[in-house]
Amino acid sequence: MKPTNHWDIVPINLFILRANFLPMLVIHEIRDLKALIAAQKADGKSIGFVPTMGALHRGHLSLVQEAGRQSDFVVVSIFVNPTQFNDPKDLEKYPRTLQADLELLEHSPCCVVFAPTVETMYPEPDTRRFNFGQLEQVMEGQFRPGHFNGVAQVVSKFLEIVAPDKAFFGQKDFQQLVIVKAMVKQLTLPVEIIACPIIREASGLAMSSRNERLSPEQRENAAVIYKTLREASNNAKNFSVEELKTQVVEKLNANPYLQTEYFEIVNDTDLGSVEQWTEPVNKVACVAVFCGEVRLIDNIVIA
Ligand code: AMP
DSSP states (O other): OOOHHHHHTSOHHHHHHHTTTSOOEEEOOHHHHHHHHHHHHHTTOOEEEEEEOSSOOHHHHHHHHHHHHHOSEEEEEEOOOGGGOSSHHHHHHSOOOHHHHHHHHTTSSEEEEEOOOHHHHOSSOOOOOOOOGGGGTSTHHHHSTTHHHHHHHHHHHHHHHHOOSEEEEEGGGHHHHHHHHHHHHHTTOSOEEEEEOOOBOTTSOBOOGGGGGSOHHHHHHHHHHHHHHHHHHHHGGGSOHHHHHHHHHHHHHHSTTEEEEEEEEEETTTOOBOOOTTSSSOEEEEEEEEETTEEEEEEEEEO
């Protein structure tokens, strides 16, 4: 492990000169990050940004890799954003593993980690209220009230601070991706949002920081979520949309470790419910399932 704290105190100018040759830098202050990025831009470098809440896994790293392929200078943020947690217990239990995260990022194209404190990101309470209409009323929006407003608050702040050319988001959080794209349009932010595919464990379970909270038996049974989504996707057209939805929920709930919160099949533009397979829209099946106390989400495209 490199002495992260040591690099923290090296004068910023040194990094501006040598950012591409030195080990990854960790920055906590907005002004330091802005100075570093301004220097990179002055040097003609394109900026790629990957926002995360830490507890990194291969899903996050795939975004960082893609950012490295598409940008000259990659910024990764690690910040557990309190405003997007509607359940205080969930916020409290969210894993915080900064040192391990930095070690994981060391062999990635990440150039700088931005790890601000809550006070740095919210010197004053953020009272902004976004309006995403239906996008924030269904699925995650319905079951996690206020969640997407918090996501929009923090992502808009990060996009203002980092001012990246491209920002990378996982399709694992499909609804979040749709909402971030809508927010970027609403605020006319000059950034391209890049969607990256879902990375899964060998069992098929979508990688998630929350998987760490599953017992070995829960983890094994949680693999049923993706198995069921895949079967649904393969057999979709043999049933009506309604029949398929009922079958999926019954299959998931038949597993004693799983309890479905919702299963929806929506179009990928306004997240309206798909009623008929003949509708000329891209269809995505989205699910939220409790495995014990751990809430897991996943989705699959229905071709
Ligand atoms: P989080 O730290 O959970 O807020 O996630 C940060 C970013 O990583 C988001 O854009 C997520 O969609 C993405 N992400 C999380 N898990 C995965 C995964 N299994 N595959 C791909 N992207 C992911």
